Amino acid sequence: MNAPAEFSTLMLGVLGVLAFATVVAQILRARLGDGPVIDNLVARINAWWGMVALLAIAMLGGRGGVVILFAIMSFAALREFLTLTAKSRADHWALVASFFVVLPVQYALIYSDWYGMYSIFIPVYAFLFLPIVSVLHGDTDSFLVRVAETQWGLMICVFAASHVPALLSLEIAGFEGKNVLLVAFLVVVVQLSDVLQYVWGKLLGKRKIAPSLSPSKTWEGFVGGTLSASLVGAGLWWMTPFSPVQAFGLSLIITLMGFFGGLVMSAIKRDKGVKDWGHLIAGHGGFIDRLDSVVFSAPIFFHVVRYFWSAV
Amino acid sequence: MLRSFLAGNVGNAIALFARLVTAVRGIWQGVDPTRRQRIYFANHTSNGDFVLLWTVLPPALRRETRPVAAADYWLTSKLRSFIGRDVFRAVLIDRNPQTRTDDPVGQMVDALKDGSSLILFPEGQRNMDETVTLLPFKPGLFHVAERRPDVDLVPVWIENLNRVMPKGEVIPVPLICTVTFGDPIHVESGEAKAAFLTRAENALLALKEGAV
Numbered sequence: 001m002n003a004p005a006e007f008s009t010l011m012l013g014v015l016g017v018l019a020f021a022t023v024v025a026q027i028l029r030a031r032l033g034d035g036p037v038i039d040n041l042v043a044r045i046n047a048w049w050g051m052v053a054l055l056a057i058a059m060l061g062g063r064g065g066v067v068i069l070f071a072i073m074s075f076a077a078l079r080e081f082l083t084l085t086a087k088s089r090a091d092h093w094a095l096v097a098s099f100f101v102v103l104p105v106q107y108a109l110i111y112s113d114w115y116g117m118y119s120i121f122i123p124v125y126a127f128l129f130l131p132i133v134s135v136l137h138g139d140t141d142s143f144l145v146r147v148a149e150t151q152w153g154l155m156i157c158v159f160a161a162s163h164v165p166a167l168l169s170l171e172i173a174g175f176e177g178k179n180v181l182l183v184a185f186l187v188v189v190v191q192l193s194d195v196l197q198y199v200w201g202k203l204l205g206k207r208k209i210a211p212s213l214s215p216s217k218t219w220e221g222f223v224g225g226t227l228s229a230s231l232v233g234a235g236l237w238w239m240t241p242f243s244p245v246q247a248f249g250l251s252l253i254i255t256l257m258g259f260f261g262g263l264v265m266s267a268i269k270r271d272k273g274v275k276d277w278g279h280l281i282a283g284h285g286g287f288i289d290r291l292d293s294v295v296f297s298a299p300i301f302f303h304v305v306r307y308f309w310s311a312v
Numbered sequence: 313m314l315r316s317f318l319a320g321n322v323g324n325a326i327a328l329f330a331r332l333v334t335a336v337r338g339i340w341q342g343v344d345p346t347r348r349q350r351i352y353f354a355n356h357t358s359n360g361d362f363v364l365l366w367t368v369l370p371p372a373l374r375r376e377t378r379p380v381a382a383a384d385y386w387l388t389s390k391l392r393s394f395i396g397r398d399v400f401r402a403v404l405i406d407r408n409p410q411t412r413t414d415d416p417v418g419q420m421v422d423a424l425k426d427g428s429s430l431i432l433f434p435e436g437q438r439n440m441d442e443t444v445t446l447l448p449f450k451p452g453l454f455h456v457a458e459r460r461p462d463v464d465l466v467p468v469w470i471e472n473l474n475r476v477m478p479k480g481e482v483i484p485v486p487l488i489c490t491v492t493f494g495d496p497i498h499v500e501s502g503e504a505k506a507a508f509l510t511r512a513e514n515a516l517l518a519l520k521e522g523a524v
Contacts, residue, residue, distance in 0.1 A: 075486070079335065083488040089442075089478045095485040278488060279337055 004178045006239035043283025066165045071107040076287040077157040080277040085149040090139035113169045122159040163298040170310040175241040189233040193255040197225025214266040226255040254297040261296025319398035327367040334489040338368030342495030350464045356433035357474035379431040417455045449509045457499045464496035469519035
């Protein structure tokens with residue numbers, strides 16, 4: 001329950017930004033009247049209030065809170081992912097094992113700080129054993145596609161996502177007891193980058209960056225969003241073990257990985273013929289729509305910080 | 313008193329469980345969730361079908377909507393009988409023409425007379441063949457509709473539940489399901505049984521296209 005003092009400062013800042021966004025959206029609605037864009041904007045902002053509240057509660061709950069929150073998000077994300085892929089009855093037991101064995105075991109390993117095991121559990125053990133479970137059923141139709149899609153879903157929705165709470169296990173000299181701030185730093189920078197790309201894109205966006213993948217992504221949004229979010233990240237150096245320049249560099253890595261993660265997940269949506277991954281977060285779509293940038297940046301951020309800053 | 317209190321809570325618990333596993337969403341495409349008397353007729357691939365349909369109904373509609381179900385399944389144990397009779401207040405029909413004493417059409421018409429809406433699976437049994445989208449409808453829907461032409465017949469497509477819980481499995485896989493409600497149909501005056509049943513089947517099949 002002992003949140004570091006910097007956490008309260010950050011929360012004040014985030015709530016200030018949300019309050020500002022809410023006021024701006026109401027002014028826009030009063031000026032321009034109701035419309036699908038304004039409705040979506042208001043829904044998005046309202047959902048942000050809920051997501052910020054959930055994250056804050058989880059972080060105040062410490063290691064257990066963050067691990068449980070991300071385990072639940074992994075569950076919802078994996079459910080969205082496998083809904084679009086799983087087609088065969090022969091995979092029933094492999095899917096049951098993915099949800100009710102692999103996912104809880106991965107988060108239990110994260111909770112118990114067993115770096116050597118949580119780093120290889122899904123890439124090695126799940127990777128080898130789930131196809132064995134499937135093959136015992138004897139159905140060879142699209143066998144490789146089926147096992148590959150299930151493994152990919154686990155890597156993205158469980159393995160990569162679990163690297164956010166894994167940040168709590170890093171040991172950085174002079175930063176003891178403050179690791180929750182690394183989680184907050186990552187989540188704030190990557191989500192802010194998404195928001196700022198949307199804002200810059202709506203204000204200035206002209207040249208489409210990947211029209212066949214994601215018609216709303218523009219060069220102006222990409223450059224403006226990643227750079228401004230990285231500058232904000234640099235400005236948050238006081239809550240991290242990094243210098244301002246280091247915080248900027250790490251933020252740039254986070255925002256770039258987040259951007260390309262969004263593109264990759266869009267490509268999968270296009271391939272499967274859907275617009276959103278789900279419908280549970282009003283205005284945003286599904287959990288994966290909101291988490292795609294986080295899951296691509298979290299493992300890289302984790303390993304860079306671990307290699308250069310952490311003792312373990 | 314205690315029994316009905318228990319039944320209400322068990323019903324809510326089952327609906328909550330269905331939501332936790334399937335994140336089920338009702339898509340009210342052709343009708344609104346209002347308190348009109350209706351027969352919801354749906355595709356049938358899993359024993360959980362009517363639970364899912366019932367879950368997406370608003371609570372006020374749940375209380376007055378009764379599934380039509382097979383007595384030979386729901387009366388085989390005390391627990392099933394409690395869930396079938398008390399929780400869902402199912403209209404239990406005997407599927408075997410040789411042994412039955414009640415006429416299923418009469419039972420359904422009686423339930424409609426009490427003001428209830430019905431959930432009906434006109435295929436008559438679970439469709440276990442993945443290569444067939446819909447089995448041919450049994451004539452019951454036609455006979456009930458003929459006697460109560462004022463009641464809306466609402467086609468309902470249930471997507472994905474057969475993957476959540478394939479036949480013979482006991483542990484459900486959490487996958488997202490949708491329940492799509494289409495435009496209501498009615499028996500037209502002088503319409504023949506076969507023509508009506510084909511029209512009803514097509515109305516249901518048309519919903520499958522939009523359901524993801």
